Amino acid sequence: MKDHYQLLIIGGGPAGLAAATIASSKGVTCALLDEQPAPGGQIYRSIESVPEKRAEKLGTEYLRGKELASAFRACEAEYFPETRVWSLSSQREVGVLHKGKSKIISADQILVASGAMERPVPFPGWTLPGVMQAGAGQILFKSSGIVPSDGVVLAGSGPLLLLLAWQYMNVGVEIKAILDVTPLSNHLLALPKLPRALLAHHYLTKGLIYQRDLKRAGVNTKIGASLLQAEGDDCLDTIRYRHFGREHTIKTDLLLTHFGVIPQIALTQAVGCKHQWDDSQQCWRPEHDEWGSTSIDGIIVAGDGAGINGARSAEHAGRLAGLQALFALGVISQIERDQQSIEDRQWMKDERHIRPFLEAYFAVPQTMLATTNNETIICRCEEITAGQIRKAVESGHQDSNHVKFLTRCGMGACQGRQCSNAVAHIVADSGGQAISEQSHFRGRPPVTPLTLMQLADLNEEESL
């Protein structure tokens, strides 16, 4: 690993891979830092090593990652797998942890392609062993062919729930139920956005095919389920929910939940990029222009880490960011940048058609985002409940960061990644504010764990 690169890319998902491929083709020194052992990101995880049979069961969208990964492997960019980025400064210095050693390297342009994570939505019992996120189930399937052995309940809202159910069905996993918590009122709110979504009808068609296949297989889907609760002494045993005014229970040892995805903003926050609340996507995201340029010079974002637009968009946004970096480095002119990006910009626009509909249709109900069940644990690490947060607000702490100081919520091992949004929602709700007026927990480096020894070794003259 060199001390300096013209372009440094953080993240090996579709955006990072596409950016590295296009930028390195123009001869700039470029490195891609990836937390994972192989290219693909979460969406195309294990794409290079997946056995053919398993890949078939996962569907054609997943296979698309193959081309991206092989183009990247053929390009000149240096690749550093299993490499963690623990800090990022506005002077474009990057703290890296590679093979157990830490190092600070610098770059002229930095692309943060950090991708998305599952939106954490707290509900009673969500910390019990046996309650996991749907993304976790999919990662186990993609990377190791691991699937539920004694059936599974899927609950929440969003396209991934349907896709995962379909993928499980393909390998004969028993799906005990799909509990769709999207309220029926969402359907009405999404209706005006349907005509535009029809321009991207292939997505809708795919969703309908999944639904049809699941129905044919006799999978029990409850639309408009509410008051989801996971119960059990030391591990999950029963799921309780309401449906059309009646309470139901299901016995299961595994519940996979999904409430949409949100950008991973730990790094863009640590560097101090301006962020904004996106009402439609129900999350914070870094502010950026069409090319991914943020409020800080030389820091670019692309892919779902910049705002949720999906894997296909990420690929195009990655190329736009790559071209923007080349322009900023003086390698190509503005006219060249604009001309070479025409197709990608058109693709981005086309890909966007479906989003407003999906966002409205799968919007997580406010009653779940800002739970009024005071017993519910919000901060999984420090085990702070909704009641403790509401109490803090009542005693005059009307800002998430104040609540954090007072209660320690968000100060545990995950550094607030799991509770930041929920705390902001609850604080806003308790204080009668809009969520957009609330602040996200401040994020500071190191954004990923680092031992004192690793920090102390920083200046060791050892080549990585």
Added chain:
Amino acid sequence: MFKQLSNSTVETVEVTLNGQKIHVSQGMTVAAAALTQGLHFTRTTPISNSKRLPFCMMGVCYDCLMVIDGKANQRACVTYIKKGMQIETQQGVGPSLGETE
């Protein structure tokens, strides 16, 4: 809770999980191995001593912290199995904060 679909092409390696020697597929994460071995919990919390298993499997929830090769607080979901690895359930904050390699 979980099972691995048969895949005879992948080699297995021997690791030690809570003192027991087990064989798991190469390329698996420690968390994936713990789940397929049917572990009921991979850590207890330092606050209430409650049991936890992996939650996100992508390194963002920190609920899969385990003691790996004597080092506490390792995210099992982003740590890959290596031959001879010693994996243990973590109790609370773990035995010690460990040392760097």
